[in-house]
Amino acid sequence: MNILQALFFPPEQPGGVSSMVPYILERFNRRGWNMELFSLPKRVRQKGTEEVSFQTFDWRKFEGVPIVDKYIQTYKDYVWWTKLRLRGTYDVIHAHHPITGLVMKQLYPDTPVIMTIHSSFERELILNGKIAENGPEHTFLTSIYRELEDRVDQLITVSNSFKMYLSEYVQEPERIGVIPNGYDEKRFRPVSHENHIPQLITVCRLVPAKGLDILLKACAELKQKGLPFVLHLIGDGPIRQELEEMALQLNIYEEIIFYGYMLHPEDFMPFFDVFVLPSRAEAFGSVFAEAALCGLAVVGTNVGGIAEQIEHGQNGLLVPVDDAHALAGALEKVMSDPQYRYNLSRVAWEKAKNTYSLTRVIQQLRAVYRSYRKD
The missing domain is CATH 3.40.50.2000 (Glycogen Phosphorylase B;)
Structure with missing residues (x-):
């Protein structure tokens, strides 16, 4: 199978997805799977100009809110960079950030896109005093979960507690899979x-x-x-x-x-x-x-x-x-x-x-990827 691991920014920071995905790629490639890593360089800013539209809500009612405007511009930048850099076809795309999941499904509508939600940006912003709970930023960011549910082929998260958190914002929470992180x-x-x-x-x-x-x-x-x-x-x-x-x-x-x-x-x-x-x-x-x-x-x-x-x-x-x-x-x-x-x-x-062994994660992901294999 030809699989793309789509990150947001390059895996530079320790912990979480950055600690795991490059090692997953190495293990799969070592076993003969064709897997590559893709991300948006941090130097790419204000490049995208293509209009953004969502199917489950109108983001434009939040236009003018700085955090929302930055999110939408980053979405546009990811579209621009993906169109510029990716030329191949894939059997499965595994995205690790809401923007990457939505962009990949937009640009590869016929390719199965699996989306792992690793954390909650809106909760982090609330706890860090950047936004107010139930404010426009919070409403926008939580609306993204419903958009993801509507557009990607499968949602996965990293703990049962976070699955419960997501259940407030999606239609069918029972369909969300749970694969805890793993480590080499x-x-x-x-x-x-x-x-x-x-x-x-x-x-x-x-x-x-x-x-x-x-x-x-x-x-x-x-x-x-x-x-x-x-x-x-x-x-x-x-x-x-x-x-x-x-x-x-x-x-x-x-x-x-x-x-x-x-x-x-x-x-x-x-x-x-x-x-x-x-x-x-x-x-x-x-x-x-x-x-x-x-x-x-x-x-x-x-x-x-x-x-x-x-x-x-x-x-x-x-x-x-x-x-x-x-x-x-x-x-x-x-x-x-x-x-x-x-x-x-x-x-x-x-x-x-x-x-939390990486071997366990590999086995679980292999089963997910194979379920989308076209015979």
Whole structure:
């Protein structure tokens, strides 16, 4: 079969779809499948001019709203770039962003298009304070789900909780498939080590949706109790300066290392002890599976796909969203008892290895792709 994996931007960032799709392509190509990767270069801006129309709603009633206008222009740019660069024919196109799914179906109407929805742009914007819930941007972005359902051949998402979220915006939610993300186990090698002072690590984009303000407050509580630790914060984003100022105000700046963006944090993640990320929303939470595969104990919030990965007290700890005191308590528990921490990390590693292996994803996708094969 000749299959196109259609991403939005190039797979530069760690985590999620960027961590998975290139490895999927490599595995399929190694087994004799003809698969290629396509994406929109970030330098392509304001190139597309072709008119955009949707079948299930009129987007023009949102015209003039900056986020909507930018979304539509990006759609036009993707159309322009696709027409410029793609010349082949495909048996199946697998899209990984709503714009790519709709554009590919527009330009390849007779080709089956499978669409994996990896996350919710509108929820991220709401949590990051960029748009208001039920405002015009929110209405526009959630209307895209119904458009996708109407036009692409199959919708897939990455967790049952996110499928439930999508069910509010589509006609037949029962038709949405669920294929959790998977990871090439060879990329992750737990390392036996002993840290005299517990080493905490988080990897994420520095935005309000990740709950890093709650993490800093929890760390301040740990310091007030006299518990030593170092927090390694990997990632960059618009609130980095705000977080650094908050760390100074809370008197924990000396306990935190701000690394900025890092391409392959999994290379040295195994040398730490606890992965923690108090996200306010996650469709799946790929970095938790990656941390577990690195042999770390994991602490997260009881929300979305995180709660599907972590069974509280068995392979990690869950705390309520926006509860700094509960987060501090969970961290204290894993920091102060190395044997308990080891037991959590061992079970987490076993579950991640068995549940989120790339081999499992390959098998599930192969079955989906073959169901559209023309005999």
